[in-house]
Amino acid sequence: MPAALAPFVVALSAYDLGPGLAGVHRGLPSSTVSITIPEEEPLEIGWVGRPGSRERFRAAVAGLHLSAAELRQERCTRGVWLTLSPLGAGALLGLPASALAGEIADLADVAPAMADLPERLAACRSWPERRALVERRLLAGLARHGDRAGRHGLRATLAALSGTTRVEEAARLLGCSRRHLSSTVRGEFGVTPKEYQRLVRFESARGRMVAAARKGRVGLAAVAAGSGFADQAHLTREWRAMTGYTPTEWLRAEGGLTA
Structure with a gap:
């Protein structure tokens, strides 16, 4: 590349x-x-x-x-x-x-x-x-x-949202109000800051699940904790809402991986 x-x-x-x-x-x-x-x-x-x-x-x-x-x-x-x-x-x-x-x-x-x-x-x-x-x-x-590419410090905005679990936390790191952060993120990316953090958390869980499943069996509770979910039930609810599958169903559909 x-x-x-x-x-x-x-x-x-x-x-x-x-x-x-x-x-x-x-x-x-x-x-x-x-x-x-x-x-x-x-x-x-x-x-x-x-x-x-x-x-x-x-x-x-x-x-x-x-x-x-x-x-x-x-x-x-x-x-x-x-x-x-x-x-x-x-x-x-x-x-x-x-x-x-x-x-x-x-x-x-x-x-x-x-x-x-x-x-x-x-x-x-x-x-x-x-x-x-x-x-x-x-x-x-x-x-x-x-x-x-570099307009409005967007790179720093994405880094702050990806590195925190709460929007207020990201706004403090960036030295701006939550309202200003929300306006910037919506205008540039088309999602709210909370939705962007939700996507980052989802993708983190997906990567952890696949990597662990390829090595053997994965503990969903550990995936949930490592990805920023409150608990395994929270992880399962999010996956069903966003994919139509539970994590276990999705792993099986992806090629026989198991949780």
Whole structure:
């Protein structure tokens, strides 16, 4: 990954939804902006629990969201997936993350300069070639929009929210009022400070669960405590509300992992 992209790109990888006529993946709540580019045919995405929300996208961009989405890809189930930090939306795509929060849009509408990226990627013969192409396009976006990246001390704002468990605590670290913090975070990222901390806590628990489950069996009480939840019951309630699964059900659905 080029050093210039490191502050803005969280992950860039190939994906495969699996064998069969239709690969299905549940996209979990996220504190990042995600871009999914299927290798061949368009992707169908709908919000879990929202009938009629399913749409087709040649390449999809999803903002920060607190609900789960279902991604379905027929026949060829491969593609490229990348996630951007909230600051990456402005620095690489040219618009604040708040413009995408809770929404899914086509990449061509969000970043017209990248409209031909799906076709260009389909013509590549290897993953290193695809990765290099995506990185070049992101660097071109950074050259156009990078001046948005440091506005209003947003990096410090995200760090304060990620490193604390209460909004008041983050506001004190930043030397501002809770009202000012709320206004800034809503305006730039499209979620409240409390919602952002909720997403960070959720993602921390997800990482801990997967890492522990791959080594054996994971204690959910320990995951809850290490991720900032009040207790295991709190963890379970949040996971059911945000994903439609309990933690145990989700681990099993992810490939036979157990808690």
